[in-house]
Amino acid sequence: VLFSKSSNFVENQSGPTHESMQAVFDLQPFRPVVNLSSPTIANLSFTLYAVLGVNEKAQILTTFLWLRLFWHNEFLVWDPDECDGVSRISLPVKELWTPDIIVYDVDDDVSQACPYVYVNHTGHIRWDRMLRLVSACNLEIFSFPFDVQNCTFTFGSYMHTSKESSLSICTKTFKLLENTSGEWELVDLTGESSILQFGIDEWDIITFWVVIRRSPVLYVVNLLIPSSFLMLIDILSFYLPPHSVDRASFKMTLILGYTVFLLIMNDLLPSTANGTPIIGIYxxxxxxxxxxxxxxxxxxTNVLHHSSMKYQEIPNWVRVVILKHIANLICYRWPEDVRPPEEAQEEKLESSNGTTGPWVIQPIRYVLDYLLFRIYLLLITCYAMVIITMWCIWISQS
Structure with missing residues (x-):
């Protein structure tokens, strides 16, 4: 018995049988329309279940999707009243024609398609597919680890043009699940239908934009905070006595430790051909x-080393600029063991060859140390403000 609008089931048979639909199964290679000039309309429902991983170096995004395809088979239409009220059945998907919908920008596709489709008495078919996709994505890592990525999925027919198969989005059926496990958080999902022109032919395609945000906690704890601690220790090392040799060795030990930190950190930083993340520059x-x-x-240290040696008289303008103007500018307070230049001038002792004693070198070295320390603090402060401002601007624009 041909299974169509005008067909009836075998008498006393509860619902359709394999024999009653054999004629439909035999038409599996053909598009299920009575008039071949009419396109088959396929609707797509898209659910992004989870982001499994992101490979910044290879520019690859791995996701888990749940797709639902809906289309109409004009050969599978019956009257439920004539079939004991049966209005919905499930059939093997391999026995029926299915839309050849693929994802264009996919490197690897691990599909777990349901082997059955659901068919109702009007001929509408629903087919569920679960996909693990490894797709290409142009990743922007400039603001790593506070980056937000926007990747696309493009669905379309492999061989059927718009005249043969029309593809559209099910109204309000594409969504994302509230899944925030792992490093990435799903933020937004939008989609739209469009036409792809290739020569004289046109294909219906659907493009979904997936917006994901990286969770920066791991990188802040493992990278930024340790680096900030090392910089803080370097700043505090200026409070060591300037005449202490330990200050130089201490700073060299810090640089060695920071170099080791950079080598370990190199495995955590993403490396792409698009550029260097700002954290690497930091x-x-x-x-x-x-x-x-x-x-x-x-x-x-060089100034201190020569403080006890014989030097020619320091020009008066140098003493005035450093000991008076610069000292006042940076609000320098003289240590207890060092006399201010006005008092020391009264007790100035010059050797017979016209050299200057350490009373002049010592105040100058303290003022220079204080001045260079303030300049160093200014550089670090400006640098930190620039980095924080750039990150805030980038995040607000993402």
């Missing part, structure tokens, strides 16, 4: 600042 500049700090210590 660590490089921090290392440069620590080197500048060591250079400042070398300069002060």
């Amino acid at each position: 660590f490089s500049v921090c290392l440069a600042l620590m080197v500048i700090s060591l250079l400042e210590t070398v300069i002060i």
Whole structure:
């Protein structure tokens, strides 16, 4: 018995049988329309279940999707009243024609399609598919680890044009689940239908935009906080006595430790051909600042080393600029064991060859150390403000 609008089931048979639909199964290679000039309308429902992983180096996104396809088979229409009230059945998907919907930008597709489809008496068919997709995604890692990524999924027919198969989105049926486990958080999902023009043919396609946000806690705890601690220790090392040799060795130990930290951190940072993340620049500049700090210590140590040696008289304008104007500008307070230049001037002792004693070198070295320390603090403060501002601007625009 042909299973169609005008067909009836075998008498005393509760619902359709395999024999009653054999004629429909035989038409499986053909598009299920009576008039081949009419397109088969396929509707797509999209649910993003989870983000399984992101490979920044390979620019690959791994997701788990749940798709539902709806279409109409004009050969599978019956009257439930003539079939003991049976209005819905399930059939093997391999026995029926199915839309050849694929994802265009996929590197790997692990499909767990349901082997059966649900068919109601009007000929409408529903087919569920669960997909684990490894798809290409252009990742922007400049604001790593506070980055927000926008990846796309494009669905379309492999061989049927718009005249043969029309693809559209089910109204308000694409969504994302509230799944925030793992490193990535699902933020938003939007989609729209469009036409793909290729030569004289047109294909219906559906594009979904998936917005995901990285959870930065792991990177803040493992990268930013330890780096900030090392920079803080480097700043506090300026409070060591400038005449202490331990200050230089201490700073060199910090630089060595920071270098080891950078080597370990290199495995956590994403590496792509699109550019360098701002956090990588941040660590490089921090290392440069620590080197500048060591250079400042070398300069002060050099001045201290020669403080007991015989020097020619320091020009008066140098003493005035450093000991008076610069000292007042940076609000320098003289240590208890160092006399202010006005008092020391009264007790000035010059050797017979016209050299200057350590009373002049010592105040100058303290003022220079204080001045260079303030400049170093200013550089670090400006640098931190620039980094925080850039990150805030980038996050607000994402």
